[in-house]
Amino acid sequence: MPLLWIVLVVLGLGLIGYLMGRSRALGSAGGDGRQLHSLPSYYGWHGFMLTVVPALLMMAAWLLVAPSVIENRAAAGIPDAKIAERGSRSLVMAEVRRTGEALDMAVAQGTMDEDMARNLRADFTDVTERLKATGAIITTTVDQPILEAAQNYRVMAKASNLYMSIAVLGLAVVGLVFAFMRSDKDFRARNVVEQGIKAILILASTIAIMTTLGIVLSMLFETANFFEQYSWREFFFGLNWAPDFRGNSELGMLPLLWGTLYISLVALLVAVPIGLFAAIYLSEYASPRLRAVAKPMIEILAGIPTIVYGLFALITVGPLIRDWIAQPAGFGNSTNSVITAGLVMGIMLIPFVSSLSDDIINAVPQAMRDGSYGLGATQSETIKQVVLPAALPGIVGAVLLAASRAIGETMIVVMGAGAAAAQMEQGLGAIINPFQAMTTVTVKIVSQLTGDTDFASPETLVAFALGLTLFVITLGLNVLALYIVRKYREQYE
Incomplete structure (x- = not known):
């Protein structure tokens, strides 16, 4: 059946x-x-x-x-x-x-x-x-x-x-x-039903925890198999990424990690100022009618599929940066670059920063604003000296959550920054050039696990080591963000 x-x-x-x-x-x-x-x-x-x-x-x-x-x-x-x-x-x-x-x-x-x-x-x-x-x-x-x-x-x-x-x-x-x-x-049906509902809720939370544990253990086992075939020192400290299924691979993680952090940094430099300023305006200056229209319009950005952002980076942003900045300044003629992926990813992250920061700023008690006005402060002074310091821990938590989202992005990077790992052996100038093509950990995880591959080879098992490393990084960011937000709530609620 x-x-x-x-x-x-x-x-x-x-x-x-x-x-x-x-x-x-x-x-x-x-x-x-x-x-x-x-x-x-x-x-x-x-x-x-x-x-x-x-x-x-x-x-x-x-x-x-x-x-x-x-x-x-x-x-x-x-x-x-x-x-x-x-x-x-x-x-x-x-x-x-x-x-x-x-x-x-x-x-x-x-x-x-x-x-x-x-x-x-x-x-x-x-x-x-x-x-x-x-x-x-x-x-x-x-x-x-x-x-x-x-x-x-x-x-x-x-x-x-x-x-x-x-x-x-x-x-x-x-x-x-x-x-x-x-x-x-x-x-006593009521007692039995309530106990049953409690048991169902406990079971649901247990399933969520066990699912997370199963994901981590599966990555751990495959990562252990990888390190049995490849040196962990070369993986964590290697400066070159060149997988070769004929057995002559160089699987250093640092080029991928640098590309991930660099593109994420550019994205945050775009998303944090725009998102934070938008949140301040919507929460402190905008009228209720404008806020009711503007906030949903900003949050629409969060519902756009990442493949659409990737196409936007490939077709529009990349050629514009190449024709207006990269070629005139002598930085190359490629549409794939760190700044292309970072700009588009930053646009994608604006609603994350804006919406969370707006909710956090609105959570600051009105009595704190009224006290500042009562002492003669202007609205801008109140925002700078009272509201933002009170909301700062929550805003930092929102930024860290947006950072963890940026680190895990794949499609925008593939279409905007390419699939070539950073050439770290070429020196500092090459790796900090924002007009150079780079790739991230998530892109290489996908590429190593697709196609006609041998799942017992280190060139394929390295994807699990990369996934575990990325999991630890994003978990750390999420834990830090939740800690800051929790501390904020304990202080101001």
């Missing part, structure tokens, strides 16, 4: 549980709601929660665990030589999954029946061309070990889906019956 239908059936049973629980509770009180311990709706929600929540939790756990079990059992029949030939077990299993999906598509399209899909052999049938004809993405020749693993994978996946459907629907029915039997006028 498709997952959507399972969820809809469980929700339907939950609705039945709601109605039955509420009806049974009222029936036990003779229709008089005053005789119930809790409001009638609590008995209904008790039935709904006991029917739906355990069933959906079982389905989620099944979907998390079952694929790993199925893949392990399907991979057990693949020879070690085949895994070594394809590079890694994960690559082999990705091919197995694609082959299994192609077999499903062939059966759905009618080019094969189920028996043929289960008994097909690669040694006497042109399996690869048949599966490609279905529209599936088959990148290599499908041989017999891969085909057999895919056939076993299909069978186990279908069986797993059937068993999951039975288990989930069965648990939902059991929960419905149990909730119906517990619904009585003396049953």
Whole structure:
């Protein structure tokens, strides 16, 4: 049964549980709601929660665990030589999954029946061309070990889906019956429902924490594999970035880190003054009517996709800077440069700085302004000497949050600054030239993980080391920003 239908059936049973629980509770009180311990709706929600929540939790756990079990059992029949030939077990299993999906598509399209899909052999049938004809993405020749693993994978996946459907629907029915039997006028439904909601909230926060932990651990494991093949000293202190899948790579991080920080600095030099001045005007000088129009117009910038900003940098800003500044001053004739990406990224960051700073400035108590006016200060003096110092910690937090956003940007950098790493060996003049093309950590993460790459090679695993480094940097900025904002709130609220 498709997952959507399972969820809809469980929700339907939950609705039945709601109605039955509420009806049974009222029936036990003779229709008089005053005789119930809790409001009638609590008995209904008790039935709904006991029917739906355990069933959906079982389905989620099944979907998390079952694929790993199925893949392990399907991979057990693949020879070690085949895994070594394809590079890694994960690559082999990705091919197995694609082959299994192609077999499903062939059966759905009618080019094969189920028996043929289960008994097909690669040694006497042109399996690869048949599966490609279905529209599936088959990148290599499908041989017999891969085909057999895919056939076993299909069978186990279908069986797993059937068993999951039975288990989930069965648990939902059991929960419905149990909730119906517990619904009585003396049953403390409100207490149980509130405890259940508390448990759901705790589970949601735990899932968020465990997801973050899983991301970090996955990067840590792959980064450890990278450092087993490549020196950490050369990675952290190397001055050259030149990946070469033939084994002669130089994977120094400093050129990418410098490009990231340089472009982010230019972006902040654009976004912070404009965004802060806009926030001061909107909060202190603009009329309510103008503010109601201007603030949403500024915040529209935050909703523009980054690919649009990238095209703007490539087609408009880059040629303008080249024709008006770079070529006349003798800095080159390339449209890709640090200043191009920085300017466009700064425009993108203006609403982040402006909106957050505006909210922080408005949070400064009006009594502080009134006291300043009472002492004879003008409006500009009040802003400079009272409002901004009071809001400064929050503004700094907004700037740091914008900085972490700039560090993680990719598309604007690709189109505005290019994909060439900074040439640090050429000296200080080359690396501080704002009209030179540079790239960032995020761009190289994408480039190292795309294309026909060997996921066991250091040239690919370096992407995880770069990702972990970027994660630590942005996490530090976010923690610092939250600390400053929290300190601000403790002081002024």
